[in-house]
Amino acid sequence: MSESKEKLEDEDDEEDILMSDDDDDLDAFTDGDADSSCEDGVLGFSDPFSAEVKPRILLMGLRRSGKSSIQKVVFHKMSPNETLFLESTNKICREDVSNSSFVNFQIWDFPGQIDFFDPTFDYEMIFRGTGALIFVIDSQDDYVEALNRLHLTVTRAYKVNPDINFEVFIHKVDGLSDDHKIEKQRDIHKRANDDLADSLERIHLSFYLTSIYDHSIFEAFSKVVQKLIPQLPTLENLLNIFISNSRIEKAFLFDVVSKIYIATDSTPVDMQTYELCCDVIDVVIDISCIYGLSGDECGTPYDKESMAIIRLNNTTVMYLKEVTKFLALVCFLREESFERKGLIDYNFHCFRKAIQEVFEVRMKVLRSRKLLSQRRRSRQATQNGMP
Numbered sequence: 516m517s518e519s520k521e522k523l524e525d526e527d528d529e530e531d532i533l534m535s536d537d538d539d540d541l542d543a544f545t546d547g548d549a550d551s552s553c554e555d556g557v558l559g560f561s562d563p564f565s566a567e568v569k570p571r572i573l574l575m576g577l578r579r580s581g582k583s584s585i586q587k588v589v590f591h592k593m594s595p596n597e598t599l600f601l602e603s604t605n606k607i608c609r610e611d612v613s614n615s616s617f618v619n620f621q622i623w624d625f626p627g628q629i630d631f632f633d634p635t636f637d638y639e640m641i642f643r644g645t646g647a648l649i650f651v652i653d654s655q656d657d658y659v660e661a662l663n664r665l666h667l668t669v670t671r672a673y674k675v676n677p678d679i680n681f682e683v684f685i686h687k688v689d690g691l692s693d694d695h696k697i698e699k700q701r702d703i704h705k706r707a708n709d710d711l712a713d714s715l716e717r718i719h720l721s722f723y724l725t726s727i728y729d730h731s732i733f734e735a736f737s738k739v740v741q742k743l744i745p746q747l748p749t750l751e752n753l754l755n756i757f758i759s760n761s762r763i764e765k766a767f768l769f770d771v772v773s774k775i776y777i778a779t780d781s782t783p784v785d786m787q788t789y790e791l792c793c794d795v796i797d798v799v800i801d802i803s804c805i806y807g808l809s810g811d812e813c814g815t816p817y818d819k820e821s822m823a824i825i826r827l828n829n830t831t832v833m834y835l836k837e838v839t840k841f842l843a844l845v846c847f848l849r850e851e852s853f854e855r856k857g858l859i860d861y862n863f864h865c866f867r868k869a870i871q872e873v874f875e876v877r878m879k880v881l882r883s884r885k886l887l888s889q890r891r892r893s894r895q896a897t898q899n900g901m902p
Protein backbone atom coordinates (compact mmCIF):
# COMPACT_ATOMS: atom_id res chain seq x y z
CA MET A 516 0.00 0.00 0.00
CA SER A 517 2.60 2.48 1.10
CA GLU A 518 4.05 2.98 -2.35
CA SER A 519 0.77 3.43 -4.11
CA LYS A 520 -0.51 5.74 -1.44
CA GLU A 521 2.60 7.85 -1.76
CA LYS A 522 2.02 8.08 -5.45
CA LEU A 523 -1.51 9.13 -4.85
CA GLU A 524 -0.48 11.78 -2.44
CA ASP A 525 2.06 13.12 -4.91
CA GLU A 526 -0.79 13.47 -7.27
CA ASP A 527 -2.71 15.74 -4.98
CA ASP A 528 -0.77 18.80 -6.01
CA GLU A 529 -1.32 18.11 -9.66
CA GLU A 530 -4.95 17.32 -9.19
CA ASP A 531 -6.98 19.30 -11.57
CA ILE A 532 -10.38 20.06 -10.08
CA LEU A 533 -12.46 20.14 -13.20
CA MET A 534 -14.81 23.03 -12.79
CA SER A 535 -14.77 24.76 -9.51
CA ASP A 536 -14.85 23.73 -5.95
CA ASP A 537 -17.96 22.86 -4.03
CA ASP A 538 -18.00 26.25 -2.38
CA ASP A 539 -18.84 27.94 -5.63
CA ASP A 540 -21.41 25.36 -6.29
CA LEU A 541 -23.06 26.01 -2.99
CA ASP A 542 -23.00 29.75 -3.40
CA ALA A 543 -25.44 29.39 -6.18
CA PHE A 544 -28.08 28.35 -3.68
CA THR A 545 -27.06 29.18 -0.20
CA ASP A 546 -25.96 32.79 -0.28
CA GLY A 547 -22.39 31.95 0.35
CA ASP A 548 -23.00 29.64 3.27
CA ALA A 549 -20.68 27.24 1.62
CA ASP A 550 -18.12 26.43 4.15
CA SER A 551 -20.21 24.29 6.40
CA SER A 552 -21.26 21.89 3.68
CA CYS A 553 -17.94 21.33 2.02
CA GLU A 554 -15.57 18.53 2.61
CA ASP A 555 -11.86 18.98 2.91
CA GLY A 556 -10.13 19.18 -0.42
CA VAL A 557 -8.56 15.78 0.03
CA LEU A 558 -10.44 12.84 1.34
CA GLY A 559 -9.29 10.68 4.16
CA PHE A 560 -8.98 7.26 2.55
CA SER A 561 -10.30 5.37 5.48
CA ASP A 562 -13.05 7.80 6.36
CA PRO A 563 -16.36 6.10 5.72
CA PHE A 564 -18.14 9.43 5.90
CA SER A 565 -15.98 10.86 3.14
CA ALA A 566 -16.55 7.79 1.04
CA GLU A 567 -20.28 8.23 1.35
CA VAL A 568 -20.15 11.83 0.32
CA LYS A 569 -17.80 11.50 -2.62
CA PRO A 570 -17.91 8.01 -4.09
CA ARG A 571 -15.06 6.75 -6.18
CA ILE A 572 -15.32 5.56 -9.73
CA LEU A 573 -12.44 3.28 -10.66
CA LEU A 574 -11.30 2.89 -14.25
CA MET A 575 -9.63 -0.48 -14.67
CA GLY A 576 -8.69 -2.76 -17.52
CA LEU A 577 -5.71 -4.00 -19.47
CA ARG A 578 -3.04 -1.74 -20.90
CA ARG A 579 -4.06 0.40 -23.86
CA SER A 580 -7.71 -0.55 -23.47
CA GLY A 581 -8.60 3.16 -23.50
CA LYS A 582 -9.06 4.13 -19.83
CA SER A 583 -7.18 7.43 -19.89
CA SER A 584 -8.72 8.37 -23.23
CA ILE A 585 -12.20 7.95 -21.74
CA GLN A 586 -11.35 10.17 -18.82
CA LYS A 587 -9.74 12.84 -21.00
CA VAL A 588 -12.54 12.93 -23.56
CA VAL A 589 -15.41 12.97 -21.07
CA PHE A 590 -13.97 15.27 -18.42
CA HIS A 591 -11.30 17.32 -20.18
CA LYS A 592 -12.91 17.92 -23.55
CA MET A 593 -9.90 16.35 -25.28
CA SER A 594 -10.65 15.60 -28.90
CA PRO A 595 -10.64 11.83 -29.59
CA ASN A 596 -7.81 12.13 -32.13
CA GLU A 597 -5.52 13.67 -29.54
CA THR A 598 -5.76 10.54 -27.41
CA LEU A 599 -3.54 8.82 -29.97
CA PHE A 600 -0.66 10.68 -28.34
CA LEU A 601 -1.48 9.83 -24.74
CA GLU A 602 1.34 8.17 -22.91
CA SER A 603 0.80 5.02 -20.94
CA THR A 604 -0.33 5.72 -17.38
CA ASN A 605 2.30 4.53 -14.92
CA LYS A 606 0.73 5.54 -11.61
CA ILE A 607 -2.79 5.90 -10.28
CA CYS A 608 -4.30 9.20 -11.41
CA ARG A 609 -6.93 10.56 -9.13
CA GLU A 610 -9.25 13.37 -9.98
CA ASP A 611 -12.14 15.12 -8.28
CA VAL A 612 -15.25 15.78 -10.28
CA SER A 613 -17.56 18.19 -8.57
CA ASN A 614 -19.17 19.97 -11.45
CA SER A 615 -22.75 20.05 -10.45
CA SER A 616 -24.85 19.95 -7.37
CA PHE A 617 -25.37 16.24 -7.77
CA VAL A 618 -22.39 14.98 -9.73
CA ASN A 619 -19.71 14.76 -7.14
CA PHE A 620 -17.20 11.96 -7.23
CA GLN A 621 -13.59 10.97 -7.73
CA ILE A 622 -12.21 9.11 -10.70
CA TRP A 623 -9.22 6.89 -10.23
CA ASP A 624 -7.48 5.87 -13.45
CA PHE A 625 -5.38 2.75 -12.88
CA PRO A 626 -2.35 1.92 -14.97
CA GLY A 627 -3.00 -1.17 -17.05
CA GLN A 628 0.13 -2.98 -15.97
CA ILE A 629 -0.45 -2.52 -12.25
CA ASP A 630 -0.61 -5.66 -10.20
CA PHE A 631 -3.06 -4.51 -7.62
CA PHE A 632 -3.13 -7.90 -5.98
CA ASP A 633 0.44 -7.37 -4.96
CA PRO A 634 0.45 -7.89 -1.13
CA THR A 635 1.93 -4.42 -0.65
CA PHE A 636 -1.02 -2.88 -2.44
CA ASP A 637 -3.98 -2.11 -0.20
CA TYR A 638 -6.84 -2.98 -2.52
CA GLU A 639 -9.23 -3.30 0.40
CA MET A 640 -8.82 0.37 1.15
CA ILE A 641 -9.43 1.20 -2.49
CA PHE A 642 -12.53 -0.91 -2.94
CA ARG A 643 -14.08 0.04 0.37
CA GLY A 644 -14.93 3.58 -0.72
CA THR A 645 -15.76 2.69 -4.30
CA GLY A 646 -19.16 3.41 -5.81
CA ALA A 647 -18.57 2.05 -9.31
CA LEU A 648 -15.88 -0.01 -10.94
CA ILE A 649 -15.66 0.49 -14.69
CA PHE A 650 -13.78 -2.29 -16.39
CA VAL A 651 -12.71 -1.35 -19.92
CA ILE A 652 -12.33 -4.12 -22.51
CA ASP A 653 -10.78 -3.35 -25.90
CA SER A 654 -13.23 -4.92 -28.35
CA GLN A 655 -10.74 -4.66 -31.19
CA ASP A 656 -8.27 -6.88 -29.38
CA ASP A 657 -8.33 -10.46 -28.20
CA TYR A 658 -10.28 -10.22 -24.94
CA VAL A 659 -9.56 -13.57 -23.28
CA GLU A 660 -6.97 -12.06 -20.95
CA ALA A 661 -9.21 -9.09 -20.26
CA LEU A 662 -12.04 -11.42 -19.22
CA ASN A 663 -9.76 -13.30 -16.83
CA ARG A 664 -8.70 -10.04 -15.33
CA LEU A 665 -12.30 -8.85 -15.09
CA HIS A 666 -13.25 -11.99 -13.20
CA LEU A 667 -10.37 -11.61 -10.77
CA THR A 668 -11.08 -7.93 -10.23
CA VAL A 669 -14.81 -8.15 -9.61
CA THR A 670 -14.65 -11.18 -7.34
CA ARG A 671 -12.00 -9.52 -5.16
CA ALA A 672 -13.82 -6.19 -5.15
CA TYR A 673 -17.16 -7.81 -4.33
CA LYS A 674 -15.68 -9.55 -1.31
CA VAL A 675 -14.51 -6.23 0.08
CA ASN A 676 -17.56 -4.20 -0.91
CA PRO A 677 -20.69 -5.90 -2.28
CA ASP A 678 -22.31 -2.51 -2.92
CA ILE A 679 -20.00 -1.63 -5.82
CA ASN A 680 -21.71 -1.23 -9.21
CA PHE A 681 -19.75 -3.27 -11.75
CA GLU A 682 -19.82 -1.65 -15.19
CA VAL A 683 -18.15 -3.22 -18.22
CA PHE A 684 -17.33 -0.94 -21.13
CA ILE A 685 -16.92 -2.94 -24.33
CA HIS A 686 -14.80 -0.21 -25.79
CA LYS A 687 -13.50 0.94 -29.20
CA VAL A 688 -16.59 -0.36 -31.00
CA ASP A 689 -16.21 2.35 -33.64
CA GLY A 690 -14.16 -0.09 -35.69
CA LEU A 691 -16.96 -2.71 -35.75
CA SER A 692 -20.06 -3.14 -37.90
CA ASP A 693 -23.44 -3.15 -36.13
CA ASP A 694 -23.76 -6.94 -36.41
CA HIS A 695 -20.27 -7.40 -35.14
CA LYS A 696 -20.95 -5.14 -32.15
CA ILE A 697 -23.97 -7.15 -31.06
CA GLU A 698 -22.10 -10.40 -31.57
CA LYS A 699 -19.15 -9.19 -29.44
CA GLN A 700 -21.46 -7.93 -26.72
CA ARG A 701 -23.28 -11.24 -26.58
CA ASP A 702 -20.05 -13.21 -26.47
CA ILE A 703 -18.42 -11.05 -23.79
CA HIS A 704 -21.63 -11.00 -21.75
CA LYS A 705 -21.91 -14.78 -21.88
CA ARG A 706 -18.28 -15.54 -21.08
CA ALA A 707 -18.07 -13.03 -18.25
CA ASN A 708 -21.25 -14.34 -16.63
CA ASP A 709 -20.25 -17.98 -17.16
CA ASP A 710 -17.00 -17.26 -15.35
CA LEU A 711 -18.93 -15.76 -12.47
CA ALA A 712 -21.52 -18.53 -12.34
CA ASP A 713 -19.18 -20.69 -10.25
CA SER A 714 -18.78 -18.12 -7.52
CA LEU A 715 -21.29 -18.23 -4.72
CA GLU A 716 -22.23 -14.57 -4.77
CA ARG A 717 -24.57 -13.14 -7.35
CA ILE A 718 -22.45 -10.45 -8.91
CA HIS A 719 -24.29 -8.29 -11.40
CA LEU A 720 -22.38 -6.85 -14.35
CA SER A 721 -23.80 -4.12 -16.61
CA PHE A 722 -22.48 -3.91 -20.17
CA TYR A 723 -22.18 -0.91 -22.50
CA LEU A 724 -20.87 -0.57 -26.05
CA THR A 725 -18.64 2.50 -26.08
CA SER A 726 -16.37 4.57 -28.24
CA ILE A 727 -14.74 7.95 -27.72
CA TYR A 728 -15.48 8.77 -31.37
CA ASP A 729 -19.21 9.20 -30.78
CA HIS A 730 -21.62 10.01 -27.96
CA SER A 731 -21.80 6.44 -26.67
CA ILE A 732 -19.09 7.07 -24.09
CA PHE A 733 -21.03 10.04 -22.66
CA GLU A 734 -24.22 8.03 -22.56
CA ALA A 735 -22.55 5.12 -20.80
CA PHE A 736 -20.85 7.42 -18.30
CA SER A 737 -24.20 9.14 -17.68
CA LYS A 738 -25.73 5.84 -16.69
CA VAL A 739 -22.82 4.96 -14.42
CA VAL A 740 -23.02 8.32 -12.68
CA GLN A 741 -26.81 8.23 -12.36
CA LYS A 742 -26.59 5.06 -10.32
CA LEU A 743 -24.52 7.02 -7.80
CA ILE A 744 -27.02 9.85 -7.40
CA PRO A 745 -29.33 9.04 -4.49
CA GLN A 746 -31.79 11.74 -5.58
CA LEU A 747 -32.25 10.18 -9.02
CA PRO A 748 -35.86 8.95 -8.52
CA THR A 749 -36.87 12.42 -7.29
CA LEU A 750 -35.21 14.11 -10.25
CA GLU A 751 -36.88 11.71 -12.67
CA ASN A 752 -40.21 12.31 -11.05
CA LEU A 753 -39.81 16.05 -11.34
CA LEU A 754 -38.88 15.71 -15.00
CA ASN A 755 -41.90 13.49 -15.65
CA ILE A 756 -44.23 16.02 -14.07
CA PHE A 757 -42.58 18.86 -15.97
CA ILE A 758 -42.79 17.28 -19.41
CA SER A 759 -46.32 15.96 -19.05
CA ASN A 760 -47.61 19.39 -18.01
CA SER A 761 -45.71 21.20 -20.74
CA ARG A 762 -46.30 18.87 -23.69
CA ILE A 763 -42.60 18.23 -24.04
CA GLU A 764 -41.45 15.05 -25.77
CA LYS A 765 -38.17 14.52 -23.93
CA ALA A 766 -36.10 16.39 -21.36
CA PHE A 767 -32.58 15.85 -20.07
CA LEU A 768 -30.92 17.40 -17.06
CA PHE A 769 -27.32 17.88 -18.17
CA ASP A 770 -24.11 18.55 -16.40
CA VAL A 771 -22.94 21.20 -18.86
CA VAL A 772 -19.20 20.67 -18.68
CA SER A 773 -19.07 16.92 -19.05
CA LYS A 774 -22.30 16.55 -21.08
CA ILE A 775 -23.25 13.72 -18.76
CA TYR A 776 -27.00 13.70 -18.28
CA ILE A 777 -27.72 13.18 -14.65
CA ALA A 778 -31.41 12.48 -15.15
CA THR A 779 -34.08 12.22 -17.80
CA ASP A 780 -37.81 11.54 -17.84
CA SER A 781 -39.07 7.97 -18.06
CA THR A 782 -39.63 7.88 -21.85
CA PRO A 783 -36.95 5.82 -23.63
CA VAL A 784 -33.68 7.53 -24.53
CA ASP A 785 -33.11 7.73 -28.23
CA MET A 786 -29.43 8.14 -29.10
CA GLN A 787 -30.13 10.72 -31.81
CA THR A 788 -32.11 12.95 -29.45
CA TYR A 789 -29.36 12.68 -26.87
CA GLU A 790 -26.74 13.62 -29.48
CA LEU A 791 -28.82 16.61 -30.58
CA CYS A 792 -29.07 17.80 -26.98
CA CYS A 793 -25.28 17.51 -26.61
CA ASP A 794 -24.92 19.55 -29.80
CA VAL A 795 -27.21 22.27 -28.40
CA ILE A 796 -24.95 22.56 -25.34
CA ASP A 797 -21.89 22.82 -27.59
CA VAL A 798 -23.57 25.54 -29.66
CA VAL A 799 -24.48 27.56 -26.56
CA ILE A 800 -21.01 27.29 -25.05
CA ASP A 801 -19.20 27.99 -28.34
CA ILE A 802 -21.35 31.00 -29.24
CA SER A 803 -21.05 32.37 -25.69
CA CYS A 804 -17.29 31.96 -25.75
CA ILE A 805 -17.01 33.80 -29.06
CA TYR A 806 -19.67 36.50 -28.67
CA GLY A 807 -20.84 36.34 -25.07
CA LEU A 808 -17.70 37.42 -23.23
CA SER A 809 -15.97 40.73 -23.77
CA GLY A 810 -12.27 40.57 -24.62
CA ASP A 811 -10.85 41.16 -21.14
CA GLU A 812 -13.51 39.07 -19.39
CA CYS A 813 -12.47 35.75 -18.00
CA GLY A 814 -15.91 34.67 -16.75
CA THR A 815 -17.62 31.43 -17.61
CA PRO A 816 -19.52 31.12 -20.85
CA TYR A 817 -22.47 29.64 -18.97
CA ASP A 818 -24.55 31.65 -16.51
CA LYS A 819 -28.09 32.55 -15.41
CA GLU A 820 -28.80 34.21 -18.74
CA SER A 821 -27.83 31.17 -20.79
CA MET A 822 -30.65 29.82 -22.89
CA ALA A 823 -31.22 28.69 -26.45
CA ILE A 824 -34.12 27.99 -28.75
CA ILE A 825 -33.21 26.04 -31.87
CA ARG A 826 -35.87 25.22 -34.45
CA LEU A 827 -35.06 22.18 -36.55
CA ASN A 828 -36.33 21.64 -40.08
CA ASN A 829 -38.55 18.75 -38.99
CA THR A 830 -41.02 20.82 -36.91
CA THR A 831 -39.25 20.12 -33.65
CA VAL A 832 -37.73 22.64 -31.27
CA MET A 833 -34.78 22.26 -28.91
CA TYR A 834 -35.04 24.42 -25.81
CA LEU A 835 -32.17 24.90 -23.34
CA LYS A 836 -32.51 26.67 -19.98
CA GLU A 837 -30.08 27.22 -17.13
CA VAL A 838 -31.06 25.33 -13.96
CA THR A 839 -28.03 25.87 -11.74
CA LYS A 840 -24.53 27.12 -12.28
CA PHE A 841 -23.56 23.75 -13.77
CA LEU A 842 -26.83 22.17 -14.81
CA ALA A 843 -28.94 22.77 -17.89
CA LEU A 844 -32.32 21.46 -18.88
CA VAL A 845 -32.49 20.55 -22.56
CA CYS A 846 -35.95 19.80 -23.97
CA PHE A 847 -37.10 18.36 -27.22
CA LEU A 848 -40.64 19.30 -28.29
CA ARG A 849 -43.00 19.80 -31.23
CA GLU A 850 -43.34 23.24 -32.77
CA GLU A 851 -47.04 23.45 -31.92
CA SER A 852 -46.32 22.71 -28.24
CA PHE A 853 -43.78 25.50 -28.20
CA GLU A 854 -46.53 28.00 -29.01
CA ARG A 855 -47.39 27.76 -25.31
CA LYS A 856 -43.95 28.99 -24.29
CA GLY A 857 -45.40 31.00 -21.39
CA LEU A 858 -46.74 27.85 -19.81
CA ILE A 859 -43.47 25.99 -20.38
CA ASP A 860 -41.53 28.83 -18.77
CA TYR A 861 -43.85 28.90 -15.78
CA ASN A 862 -43.55 25.13 -15.34
CA PHE A 863 -39.81 25.44 -15.72
CA HIS A 864 -39.76 28.01 -12.94
CA CYS A 865 -41.54 25.55 -10.62
CA PHE A 866 -39.22 22.73 -11.72
CA ARG A 867 -36.14 24.85 -10.99
CA LYS A 868 -37.45 25.71 -7.55
CA ALA A 869 -38.09 22.06 -6.77
CA ILE A 870 -34.54 21.14 -7.84
CA GLN A 871 -33.19 23.77 -5.47
CA GLU A 872 -35.23 22.28 -2.65
CA VAL A 873 -33.85 18.82 -3.38
CA PHE A 874 -30.40 20.35 -3.33
CA GLU A 875 -31.02 22.03 0.02
CA VAL A 876 -32.07 18.73 1.58
CA ARG A 877 -28.86 17.20 0.31
CA MET A 878 -26.87 20.03 1.84
CA LYS A 879 -28.51 19.42 5.20
CA VAL A 880 -27.61 15.73 5.03
CA LEU A 881 -24.01 16.57 4.15
CA ARG A 882 -23.78 19.03 7.00
CA SER A 883 -25.00 16.53 9.56
CA ARG A 884 -22.64 13.88 8.15
CA LYS A 885 -19.76 16.29 8.43
CA LEU A 886 -20.69 17.08 11.99
CA LEU A 887 -20.85 13.38 12.84
CA SER A 888 -17.49 12.83 11.21
CA GLN A 889 -15.93 15.71 13.15
CA ARG A 890 -17.35 14.39 16.41
CA ARG A 891 -16.03 10.94 15.66
CA ARG A 892 -12.57 12.32 14.93
CA SER A 893 -12.45 14.41 18.08
CA ARG A 894 -13.63 11.40 20.12
CA GLN A 895 -10.84 9.34 18.61
CA ALA A 896 -8.32 12.08 19.32
CA THR A 897 -9.45 12.25 22.97
CA GLN A 898 -9.19 8.47 23.29
CA ASN A 899 -5.66 8.63 21.89
CA GLY A 900 -4.79 11.13 24.60
CA MET A 901 -4.59 14.15 22.36
CA PRO A 902 -6.09 17.44 23.54
Ligand SMILES: Nc1nc2c(ncn2[C@@H]2O[C@H](COP(=O)(O)OP(=O)(O)OP(=O)(O)O)[C@@H](O)[C@H]2O)c(=O)[nH]1
Pocket residue numbers: 576577578579580581582583584585595597598599600601602603604605625626627628686687688689690725726727728
Ligand atom coordinates in the same frame (compact mmCIF):
# COMPACT_ATOMS: atom_id res chain seq x y z
N1 LIG B 1 -10.56 3.32 -32.16
C1 LIG B 1 -10.57 3.72 -30.88
N2 LIG B 1 -9.41 3.91 -30.24
C2 LIG B 1 -9.45 4.32 -28.95
C3 LIG B 1 -10.67 4.52 -28.27
N3 LIG B 1 -10.39 4.89 -27.00
C4 LIG B 1 -9.05 4.93 -26.89
N4 LIG B 1 -8.48 4.58 -28.07
C5 LIG B 1 -7.04 4.50 -28.38
O1 LIG B 1 -6.46 3.50 -27.57
C6 LIG B 1 -5.10 3.82 -27.28
C7 LIG B 1 -4.81 3.60 -25.80
O2 LIG B 1 -5.55 4.51 -25.05
P1 LIG B 1 -5.18 4.91 -23.56
O3 LIG B 1 -6.27 5.79 -23.09
O4 LIG B 1 -3.81 5.42 -23.44
O5 LIG B 1 -5.27 3.49 -22.84
P2 LIG B 1 -5.08 3.15 -21.30
O6 LIG B 1 -6.01 2.04 -20.99
O7 LIG B 1 -5.18 4.36 -20.45
O8 LIG B 1 -3.60 2.60 -21.30
P3 LIG B 1 -2.56 2.45 -20.07
O9 LIG B 1 -2.33 3.83 -19.55
O10 LIG B 1 -1.34 1.85 -20.68
O11 LIG B 1 -3.19 1.55 -19.06
C8 LIG B 1 -4.91 5.27 -27.75
O12 LIG B 1 -4.18 5.25 -28.95
C9 LIG B 1 -6.31 5.78 -27.99
O13 LIG B 1 -6.37 6.74 -29.05
C10 LIG B 1 -11.90 4.29 -28.98
O14 LIG B 1 -13.01 4.45 -28.49
N5 LIG B 1 -11.77 3.88 -30.29
